[in-house]
Amino acid sequence: MAQQDKDPNNSAMSSKSSAGTTMDPDATFMKKAARGGTAEVELGQLAVQKGSNEQVKEFGQRMVDDHTKANNELKQVASQKQIDLPQEMSAKDKATKARLEKLSGAQFDRAYMNCMVKDHQADVAEFARESKMAKDPAVKSFAQQTLPTLREHLKEAEKIAPTQTAQRTPGM
Numbered sequence: 556m557a558q559q560d561k562d563p564n565n566s567a568m569s570s571k572s573s574a575g576t577t578m579d580p581d582a583t584f585m586k587k588a589a590r591g592g593t594a595e596v597e598l599g600q601l602a603v604q605k606g607s608n609e610q611v612k613e614f615g616q617r618m619v620d621d622h623t624k625a626n627n628e629l630k631q632v633a634s635q636k637q638i639d640l641p642q643e644m645s646a647k648d649k650a651t652k653a654r655l656e657k658l659s660g661a662q663f664d665r666a667y668m669n670c671m672v673k674d675h676q677a678d679v680a681e682f683a684r685e686s687k688m689a690k691d692p693a694v695k696s697f698a699q700q701t702l703p704t705l706r707e708h709l710k711e712a713e714k715i716a717p718t719q720t721a722q723r724t725p726g727m
Contacts, residue, residue: 581694582638584685588629589640591678594648595622601655602667610715611664614671621708625701632693661719668716675709 595618602615633640644652651670658666682702689695 579690581685581689581691582636584681584689584698585629585633585636585638585694586641587681589626589633590643590645590648591674592622592626592629593642594644594652595619595674596626597644598648598652598655598667598670601652602663605655605659605663606667607660608664608719611668611719614668614711614715617711618671618708621704625704628697628701632697635693636691665716665719668712668719671712672709672716675705675712678705679709 599615599618599622603612603619606612606615630640643649655663655667655670679702682698682705685698686695686702689698
């Protein structure tokens with residue numbers, strides 16, 4: 556609370572937007588969404604390859620399909636705004652992928668689904684905020700159109716994740 560009373564010209568927000576290029580919040584959201592979407596596709600492909608549970612494999616394929624579609628829609632919006640989107644995952648997502656690549660069987664399924672629950676909780680919050688706060692109508696529309704799918708992903712991930720913790724793989 557006390558931090559809100561400080562001079563708004565010295566806030567982290569104003570220094571963030573004035574540092575380097577003019578990064579408006581909509582462009583920042585689009586770049587973060589592009590990185591996140593790329594991660595969902597790559598991790599989904601990993602789940603299709605490495606998943607031992609059919610539900611996990613199907614969920615992974617849905618991530619590939621839905622996030623590829625959303626990524627393509629985001630690219631169209633970004634090109635209209637002349638914003639270059641990153642083509643690769645964030646360092647954090649790369650580390651998650653590297654960790655998941657070392658797992659197999661039920662361990663992989665459990666870790667992947669727990670990751671998907673956390674990721675989609677954050678995604679739903681960000682897209683909900685952007686669908687209300689975005690200044691650019693095209694960005695706002697993208698967030699509003701993508702949000703219901705992300706909510707479905709979260710609901711599905713929350714349904715599948717607990718079933719993975721109860722399973723034991725013979726010999727482990």
